[in-house]
Amino acid sequence: MYETINSPFNLGGMQLKNRIIFAPTTMGLPKDEYYKKIDQIARGGCAMIIIGDITVSKTLFGRSLYSKKGFAHYKKLAEIAHLHGCKICAQLFKSDANMKAMLKYVPGVLTKKISMEELRNLLNDQVGKYISSIPEKKVKEITTDFGEAAALAKMAGFDMVRVHGDRMCGIFSSEIFNCRTDKYGGNSKKRVRFAIEAVASIRKKMPDLPIDYNLSVRQENPHYGNAGVLVEELPIFIPLLEKAGVTSFHVTLANHSELEDTIPTSKHPYFPEEGCFLKFSDEARKYTKLPICGVGGLATPDFVETQLKSGRIDCAAMSRQLIADPDWVNKTAGGHQSTIKHCIRCNIKCLGGMQKHQGVHCIYDKEEK
Numbered sequence: 001m002y003e004t005i006n007s008p009f010n011l012g013g014m015q016l017k018n019r020i021i022f023a024p025t026t027m028g029l030p031k032d033e034y035y036k037k038i039d040q041i042a043r044g045g046c047a048m049i050i051i052g053d054i055t056v057s058k059t060l061f062g063r064s065l066y067s068k069k070g071f072a073h074y075k076k077l078a079e080i081a082h083l084h085g086c087k088i089c090a091q092l093f094k095s096d097a098n099m100k101a102m103l104k105y106v107p108g109v110l111t112k113k114i115s116m117e118e119l120r121n122l123l124n125d126q127v128g129k130y131i132s133s134i135p136e137k138k139v140k141e142i143t144t145d146f147g148e149a150a151a152l153a154k155m156a157g158f159d160m161v162r163v164h165g166d167r168m169c170g171i172f173s174s175e176i177f178n179c180r181t182d183k184y185g186g187n188s189k190k191r192v193r194f195a196i197e198a199v200a201s202i203r204k205k206m207p208d209l210p211i212d213y214n215l216s217v218r219q220e221n222p223h224y225g226n227a228g229v230l231v232e233e234l235p236i237f238i239p240l241l242e243k244a245g246v247t248s249f250h251v252t253l254a255n256h257s258e259l260e261d262t263i264p265t266s267k268h269p270y271f272p273e274e275g276c277f278l279k280f281s282d283e284a285r286k287y288t289k290l291p292i293c294g295v296g297g298l299a300t301p302d303f304v305e306t307q308l309k310s311g312r313i314d315c316a317a318m319s320r321q322l323i324a325d326p327d328w329v330n331k332t333a334g335g336h337q338s339t340i341k342h343c344i345r346c347n348i349k350c351l352g353g354m355q356k357h358q359g360v361h362c363i364y365d366k367e368e369k
């Protein structure tokens with residue numbers, strides 16, 4: 001039973017013990033609680049954990065690979081994963097928030113006149129203008145930083161890096177936001193340049209490192225996602241990314257709309273079902289032979305096994321299901337699938353917890369207390 005789920009797989013030159021990957025999930029938990037969660041997930045049998053949103057910049061805000069403290073944190077995460085034979089991948093990103101504009105809103109946030117949700121919308125509104133005004137020289141510096149950060153991630157113990165095709169990459173890719181008139185803006189070939197430079201910078205610095213690309217797809221009719229690329233642009237984006245050095249793709253819906261579109265509940269008007277973003281993986285599959293990891297509401301062993309066995313996807317990434325039950329893989333391998341706590345995609349304590357600054361939890365957590 002579930003032979004494909006539990007079969008090893010070569011992902012861009014790196015051997016995974018099975019096909020299940022923990023999707024990038026920012027948790028907003030205190031440090032020790034976060035380490036405990038990552039330990040539970042690694043111990044539960046998944047083949048790889050992707051650590052979400054690791055900045056490529058030398059920033060004073062949040063954790064960075066460049067600081068002693070930040071580097072030690074990422075090293076610790078790698079050690080935890082490896083202790084359980086689990087690989088670990090660093091999702092490298094560059095923020096698209098205009099920090100200078102953000103300073104203007106600090107008093108409003110501190111006096112609670114502006115909520116974090118409102119701040120997010122205010123910054124999102126300016127993202128196109130901001131991205132379109134960054135000088136070419138600075139853009140080149142940012143894409144070069146991807147290579148620097150990848151080298152540090154490898155030193156910290158990461159087995160793989162992933163270029164976040166959303167955030168700044170996604171904004172450059174999108175004709176909705178990117179209004180540049182230089183070599184980084186205009187047609188699809190020009191809009192993909194930022195992503196290609198980021199990937200090429202990693203490849204130049206780290207010739208053997210597997211590079212996954214988080215391909216963020218925007219949809220029209222009905223419109224979902226604002227950053228990223230249209231399905232029609234995939235035949236241009238995918239071969240160029242591949243040529244630059246990408247070794248696998250992770251396909252999902254593009255961001256910069258409502259968070260509940262990229263992390264949809266089971267009541268979402270358009271993406272309510274299990275495997276809701278796999279139709280985008282199907283589109284990507286037409287243009288590459290590289291491994292493709294699917295994501296989006298994946299939860300039941302039978303459904304996941306069918307998608308993997310048919311070759312529709314090569315690996316299955318899960319965020320909320322492994323938060324609900326970190327032992328999903330071990331239970332599936334050991335014939336205990338009937339005891340799995342199934343994620344019902346309610347978003348109450350995971351995304352909801354994050355939005356309320358209470359950290360990511362699950363409605364099932366209470367049961368264990």
Ligand SMILES: Cc1cc2nc3c(=O)[nH]c(=O)nc-3n(C[C@H](O)[C@H](O)[C@H](O)COP(=O)(O)O)c2cc1C
Pocket residue numbers: 023024025026027052053252262263264295296297298317318319320321350351354360
């Ligand atoms: C609480 C939470 C935090 C997330 N943080 C990130 C993140 O930092 N970076 C990212 O690319 N995706 C993030 N995601 C999106 C997931 O990686 C995934 O694409 C999405 O949840 C759909 O998968 P699922 O149905 O298995 O949860 C997050 C999801 C959740 C629930």
